[in-house]
Amino acid sequence: MNMRGLEEFKEFYRKKFYPLLCEIEKVRKEAASNSIKKILLTLSLFGALFCFLFLYSYKLEETPPWYYLLYAATTGGCVTVIHTIVNRNFATFRRRYDDEVIGGIVRFIEPKLKYSPAEFIPFKSFKASRLFEERVDRYTGCSLIYGLVGNTVISFSQVHAEREEVDVERDKDGNTHTRTYWVTVFRGTFFVADFNKHFNSQVILKPRNGRIVKNIFFRSSKDILLEDPEFNSLFKVYATDPVEAR
Structure with missing residues (x-):
């Protein structure tokens, strides 16, 4: 059994782990920046569609029940798109964090562990x-x-x-x-x-x-x-x- 001590971990952190964390933090910030841009664009598009539906309803003599379903579908579609954007943009970050950060700590403690x-x-x-x-x-x-x-x-x-x-x-x-x-x-x-x-x-x-x-x-x-x-x-x-x- 080759369990590592505290001093070895400090050396590992200084030479390998800290540079890795800095690199992965850049990936996280890039993912967050891309997500914010795409979310703002999504909100603008769905917001414009929602406003169109709202204004168009005034032209109708009576708002049909199915029209309210369009409001719900628009809101649900917006939430779904935002959720997809966040998941896709952070997929690389999550994968690298799991494999390299958490997995790296586990392998450092005991190389035979996965x-x-x-x-x-x-x-x-x-x-x-x-x-x-x-x-x-x-x-x-x-x-x-x-x-x-x-x-x-x-x-x-x-x-x-x-x-x-x-x-x-x-x-x-x-x-x-x-x-x-x-x-x-x-x-x-x-x-x-x-x-x-x-x-x-x-x-x-x-x-x-x-x-x-x-x-x-x-x-x-x-x-x-x-x-x-x-x-x-x-x-x-x-x-x-x-x-x-x-």
Whole structure:
């Protein structure tokens, strides 16, 4: 394992990282400048169209209902074009920032690690951990870092697991009203590592000061103490076979 120290990072920042940040900042400013110019042009064109529709409505004896749809379409079209302009102009900046800045820091810390901004820990791995037995209806994430640290395969990313809830209420007239909302099961950094040890039983480690997650596994297993006092002060260990876990 070749983890870098603080002094090495300072040297890396001075010689390579700071010049890179200056270069990418120029890309950001150029993207912002181009976006502002194109947005102003877009606002002018759609503003002129909106004024034309507004003034033309005075010539009509009665404004038809579909005419208001033109107002909505004009506004929606303007927002869509502006959104597209910003995304396209900043695409190069975002790509270089992810690959060279974030990815560069990750590779500096450990050359065997890789960074993938759009990927995240698979849902299958999330469920296999058995840390959360609640139903999950929506699962998203980003910023996957994965690779080897020493001889250990690791991966971690931001994940957001949610379940859908539905409330059904009746008003005083007896009418039914349904409200759908999302409840967060877990949101944060989810870490997966090869423990380099085979277990025939099931073992779960949890931070001792962490939030207790309701899980039927914990009710059918025992909180055990290992031989290392320092480890016991940091983690709770649950196992279906305490002897094997030790």
